[in-house]
Amino acid sequence: MQYHFNDIEAKWQKYWAENQTFKASNNSDKPKYYVLDMFPYPSGAGLHVGHPLGYIASDIYARYKRHKGFNVLHPQGYDSFGLPAEQYAIQTGQHPAITTETNIKTYRRQLDQIGFSFDWSREVRTSTPEYYKWTQWIFIQLFESWYNNDSNKAEDISTLVAKFSAEGNANVNAVCDDNIESFSAEQWNAFDSKKQQEILLQYRLTYLAETEVNWCPALGTVLANDEIVNGVSERGGHPVMRKKMTQWSMRISAYAERLLQGLDTIDWTDSLKESQRNWIGKSVGASVTFNVIPNVTLSAVEESLKIDVFTTRPDTIFGVSFMTLAPEHELVQTITTPEQKAEVEAYVLATAKRSERDRMADVKTISGAFTGAYAEHPFSKEPIPIWIGDYVLAGYGTGAVMSVPCGDQRDYDFAKHFNIAIPNVFEGADISEEAFASKDNVVIANSDFLNGMNYKKASKRAIYDLEQMGQGEGKTNYRLRDAVFSRQRYWGEPFPVYYVNGMPQMIDKAHLPITLPEVEKYLPTETGEPPLGRADVWAWDTNTNTVVPNVNLSAVEGEDNGIYPLELNTMPGWAGSSWYFFSYMEEKAKRGEDFASQDALNYWENVDLYIGGSEHATGHLLYSRFWTKFLKDRAFVGVDEPFKKLINQGMILGTSAFIYREDGTNTYLSKGLVKDKKVAPIHVKVQYVNASDELNIEDLKNDAEFGADYKDAEFILEDGVYKVGREVEKMSKSKYNVVSPDAICEQYGADSLRLYEMFLGPLEQAKPWNTAGITGVHGFLKKLWKLYVGEAGLIVNDASPTKDNLKTLHKTIKKVQEDIENFSFNTSVSTFMIAVNELTAQKCTSKAILEPLLVLLSPYAPHITEELFSQLGNEGSIATAPFPIFEASHLVESSKNYPISFNGKMRFTLELPMDMSKDEIEKTVMAHEKTIAQLEGRTPKKVIVVPGKIVNIVG
């Protein structure tokens, strides 16, 4: 009987679906284990062999945990809101919901054929109203919350209102907007409703603000910082510029410290934690206030102008010889003297013209201008010239720095360039060539009361004195900015928000979801409003609590018919993906009444193992942590971190193939003939190239898409064949190097694909795909089959296992278990190959060996093992069979070479039985030592055995 993998795989996939083999239960005596993949965006191109890598790894782990007696939750779903579907809709007019549905069908078919043990009863799609109802609900919860620094958590906005009406805002310690005016309880209670709403908005965890955003004209939308790569949009590579817009923002900065601290409690890779740490960018220092010295211009405007700066080096405050403001700083116009006005204005204009990208690319050129104004040093009272310079960024800190040229290289370069004094405040430091930027081995000098102190002591003292004078305070700064939450797109979650007198109002939970309206086109309106502005029905009727046509909006000023405009923006891609892992905790059919049932949340807690790409380090993974912490603060969930352990699978790369067209001709040269000739390398589809890099010219000429281009082309062969060039690149449709899992499954089977993807190399490493190698693992599966099934059928019997059989089995159990727990799936594939080769050589037919071997292999190759398991006479799925227990006694070898050392010096090795105890080894070696000592005419020395290592003889 042959190994008919296609039949076997189809049979068992059907069996699993019909029997709901992998359906997880929300109550069980078994311990729980939650294994999650980052859910895919269902793109039109379908899956290529790179996509399932992480899914295969997590599936192996999930199946292993089931064998180990865990109640495993292993769900899958789709991140189905997104830009590609919308862009496709703009081009074709096809509704994104329809393309998304089509794409999901393709994905589902492709996932099913690989044999994953997903519990599909819990599927999530972020674009369905049943799901985004709760995304909208979470948004409302954020709106209804503020961050109390005293309790260090988010609280209901009502506690803030209570404080305001009882004592005003003087004692409120909240994370909020800058420059909030202070008011008393009396004032608060006297404010009208609109004023109160405006103030509260400055405290809410999601708030409307006029912010400078990254505007992408080509995409017609704003982008978050993590959606921009090298100054262009991550999707499409379009230019991005700065623009002021009123946008919803998420006050993630409130959680900066907890997001940082939380990293110590989770099992993620160091590099990923490091990325998040850098992104959060904590720096500890002080804010220092400099008073501007009044001059001709200023006296007319304001007497007591102040400039706040942030510094990490308050210890060097006596080294300040100038100040630098960002050209965009709000005080620049005010403080500039008439003599300097022309120069400063020219400089500000020149900087504004340069794009963000130019400014980033050009860090070498030093430029700036003197404002003519001076500030007073808080301690020495010396006048300090105030400059502007584009090396100071408006967006970080206060947009102003105290420049200490002796201690900061950029200040140093600036001072040298403009001939500003560089006072040295470090004892023994040479600053003739460059600044002394180290914080270690610092002794402060020329600094009055700070002299002789180190960095730590001087900083502390400087801060203390500044605080006493009211000229500054200790301060921690974070790079993490609040996240813009509005997108000018159609295919996203609508906000549950309408506006009364320009103030946002939340729609009550009872009336959610607010579903996406139909629009004719998916482009922004002619007046520049987001696509939702095209909807005929997009206003909120507070009388009926329904969405109604916009035409009913009150037209006459002062009239109020209770119908108001709805928010036109939609939420960003990361909204739905920031909480989907909680939604899986309940079956689709049982969702609805609550965002997730408390029982389910309490049972599953958080994700035990999360597998996905590292490209989400500062996006999805940070936002999910933020929302989880928020939901925990408001007692909606019980956990502080969403993902306990995280593994980043490496990318599978494609091997592109090139043909070489000689310049100016229609002639293509085989690779070896190119030499010095001028040629243009052109990608060709990899399916037309065999394992020896030989091109099938006929197939290429018959290609439906490009065949015509080559009809009249001449191909110059070498040794009778056309050889292509090869290059390893990212697998991508545009590089024609995509290998589809469908073809692999058809030709070799899903089990071969699964084994081969694992065999390719370490999970976390990037590695090139090479289809030729799959014959190795496919051959292994055939050998495995032949070990169980002969010409006439099953050849497994009840023969008792030999010592060698047992040794092979138990060494395999040990290795495979270790490998799975360490996520080194590649080496266990080798282990299986060795085991099957050994058992074949041993002519093993014993069921006592061959049945446990199937269980070991079943996470990797679930179909063939199910089939053989069933042929061995077992009822039900192998998935629930217990993992075999390792017995060390079977591995005892007859002897081993022990290195013997004298006083740490290696002298000889001694062959001793493997199972000898420590005492016995010592005794045996001692006997040898006595003999040697007698020959060498000395007294014998003491023998010490270091277990597993070497035998030491000391004296």
Place this chain on the structure above:
RNA sequence: GCUCAAGUGGCGGAAUUGGUAGACGCGUCGGAUUCAAAAUCCGAUUCUUCGGAGUGCGGGUUCGAUUCCCGCCUUGAGUACCA
């Protein structure tokens, strides 16, 4: 520039706490089977001037280093005028 990860045959990659480097697979070569091929099976395969040399390069620790330490080089990823 900074941070992190990694450098081992023709290729993908193995090597417990430092203990016989190159497991396993691909490819290549040779053989068996076959009229022939596919498929299958068996053997060889780091280099070598046959002395040895060898895990990016140069040092160090050790009886012993792919593994630990120091200094370089290269590649990949992330980040960037962060005060």
